[in-house]
Amino acid sequence: MEPIITVNGLEKAYASGHKALKGIDLEISRGEIFALLGPNGAGKTTLISIICGLVTATRGSVRVGGHDTVRDYKRARSLIGLVPQELHTDAFEPVRATVEFSRGLFGKRPDSGLVDGLLRDLSLWDKRDAKVRELSGGMKRRLMIAKALAHEPEVLFLDEPTAGVDVALRRDMWALVRRLRERGVTIILTTHYIEEAEEMADRVGVINKGELVLVEEKDALMRKLGKKELRLTLAEPLPGVPPGLADWKLELSADGRELRYGFDAKAERTGVPSLLARMRDLGVAFTDLETRQTSLEDIFVDLVGGKAA
Amino acid sequence: MSVGVFNARGVWAIYRFEMHRFARTLWTGLAVPVITTALYFVVFGAAVGPRMGGISGVDYGSFIVPGLMMLSLLNESINNAAFGIHLPRFMGTIYEPLSAPLSPLETVLGYVGAAATKSVTVALTILVTANLFVDVRVAHPVLMLAYLLLVAGTFSLFGFVLGIWAKGFEQLQVVPMLVVTPLTFLGGTFYSLDMLPGIWRTVALLNPVAYLVSGFRWTFFGTGDVAFGASLAATGLFLALCLAAVWWIFRTGYRLKA
Numbered sequence A: 001m002e003p004i005i006t007v008n009g010l011e012k013a014y015a016s017g018h019k020a021l022k023g024i025d026l027e028i029s030r031g032e033i034f035a036l037l038g039p040n041g042a043g044k045t046t047l048i049s050i051i052c053g054l055v056t057a058t059r060g061s062v063r064v065g066g067h068d069t070v071r072d073y074k075r076a077r078s079l080i081g082l083v084p085q086e087l088h089t090d091a092f093e094p095v096r097a098t099v100e101f102s103r104g105l106f107g108k109r110p111d112s113g114l115v116d117g118l119l120r121d122l123s124l125w126d127k128r129d130a131k132v133r134e135l136s137g138g139m140k141r142r143l144m145i146a147k148a149l150a151h152e153p154e155v156l157f158l159d160e161p162t163a164g165v166d167v168a169l170r171r172d173m174w175a176l177v178r179r180l181r182e183r184g185v186t187i188i189l190t191t192h193y194i195e196e197a198e199e200m201a202d203r204v205g206v207i208n209k210g211e212l213v214l215v216e217e218k219d220a221l222m223r224k225l226g227k228k229e230l231r232l233t234l235a236e237p238l239p240g241v242p243p244g245l246a247d248w249k250l251e252l253s254a255d256g257r258e259l260r261y262g263f264d265a266k267a268e269r270t271g272v273p274s275l276l277a278r279m280r281d282l283g284v285a286f287t288d289l290e291t292r293q294t295s296l297e298d299i300f301v302d303l304v305g306g307k308a309a
Numbered sequence B: 001m002s003v004g005v006f007n008a009r010g011v012w013a014i015y016r017f018e019m020h021r022f023a024r025t026l027w028t029g030l031a032v033p034v035i036t037t038a039l040y041f042v043v044f045g046a047a048v049g050p051r052m053g054g055i056s057g058v059d060y061g062s063f064i065v066p067g068l069m070m071l072s073l074l075n076e077s078i079n080n081a082a083f084g085i086h087l088p089r090f091m092g093t094i095y096e097p098l099s100a101p102l103s104p105l106e107t108v109l110g111y112v113g114a115a116a117t118k119s120v121t122v123a124l125t126i127l128v129t130a131n132l133f134v135d136v137r138v139a140h141p142v143l144m145l146a147y148l149l150l151v152a153g154t155f156s157l158f159g160f161v162l163g164i165w166a167k168g169f170e171q172l173q174v175v176p177m178l179v180v181t182p183l184t185f186l187g188g189t190f191y192s193l194d195m196l197p198g199i200w201r202t203v204a205l206l207n208p209v210a211y212l213v214s215g216f217r218w219t220f221f222g223t224g225d226v227a228f229g230a231s232l233a234a235t236g237l238f239l240a241l242c243l244a245a246v247w248w249i250f251r252t253g254y255r256l257k258a
């Protein structure tokens, strides 16, 4: 099946001369949740803005649903809903009217049932007649999502949806994203919170300094790059790592009660059995042990840090 | 597809949004022109008028009505359109129309159409108010309305350009205050250019607003300072300039797209 979004050799140099994107190639499949992960200034917003028609590309092209976003912008944009990073809302209009306005802009016939549903889904129902400026920051963000969904887009862009958002809203947002996915909506979100990508995404793209460093199925990424860590809770605290265990490059917690050993779970020799055997020989007793998967965060720091160096 | 050829619902959404904005300030929006007109009539109609006698056979009170309407029409058109597009830029909400399936023409129609509607409403309110003081007869009512719409559309377009060009609210107000209002006063709102001494009459004819006032006055009384055709040509020229500016703005994304 043709990807819902195809980005080809996309470059952007701002008027200041700053190169925000340096040749991005990317395909997004229909119905997936794609997380674009990268530090501040990596070019996430720039990429989204070009796809949505808010920023002009210097080179390259984008197709949405097979329609070129410049030559056939009407068809391309009809498919897209955008929730920008910054809170941009009207002030004096009633909440409901602004959602209807958004739907109208996209040329859709009025549908009060649909608008009601969105307002309920996003916990804005009680505020439907309030003026936008009376809403709290979190509610304004909900409103921006309702506006983006008002024309029933096939692709939804969420630019840093949970930056500075409280726990309740974050949870609601994820529930909404899952429901949308079930309906077949493609979702592209940007974040610099790794947990978000880890929790939600089917695929992850890591962008740094205008370049896509990596695009990978999240699970495969975790497996491929995932290192594991073994944690041993000691029976007796140690003053330092025993010299006899130096080969394993262990870390000792500050209170001396936990030994940590990082290893590659995919390696032929993980070093775990030999470590445990040596500890028994040295009489270092432990009361508990656990292994844990390295998070995307570690992978991310590795990748971005490695590139930057 | 509903937006393919012409996104009429999109235009209507913008138009309605803007009209709601005007409706929120409906009473001040209409009270100001009514009161100002009344004041002009007290000062010029009642106090100055009787000493002036008639101009080209029209009594002074009636004579100033088209000029007063034009004065408000220009200011309202420019201010409403400029504010209408500047506000979303300022608030950041411009991202919505810019990322919607709207052509430049459709976007402009929505904003400029609403601004022109409001300014025409104000101008007609002035006409009605003026009728409380003097008996204004309109020789060519259809032409009068058509010319009103043409000028409202043209200057709303100009306001749209201004609203995109302006970097802040001060700049937004500077042009109407420092350029348009003086030009309107000097353009024969309260007098006939014939009353000016020779050289000043020639200078006055360099003022584009003089052609607008004269043309509009012609639709009322059948006489003007310049031929009606000259007024139409001047308006058309300015309209073409504004259209070119808008076309260029959308082509280059000037102050709209990075």
Ligand SMILES: Nc1ncnc2c1ncn2[C@@H]1O[C@H](COP(=O)(O)OP(=O)(O)O)[C@@H](O)[C@H]1O
Residues within 6 Å of the ligand: A014, A015, A016, A018, A019, A020, A038, A039, A040, A041, A042, A043, A044, A045, A046, A047, B258
């Ligand atoms: N309008 C602009 N003009 C000049 N530089 C910009 C503009 N917008 C963004 N940039 C720069 O481009 C880079 C990428 O920005 P952005 O896409 O916002 O990154 P991200 O969303 O990943 O934080 C940054 O260095 C930023 O300063």
Ligand SMILES: [Mg+2]
Residues within 6 Å of the ligand: A044, A045, A046, A085, A159, A160
């Ligand atoms: Mg960003």
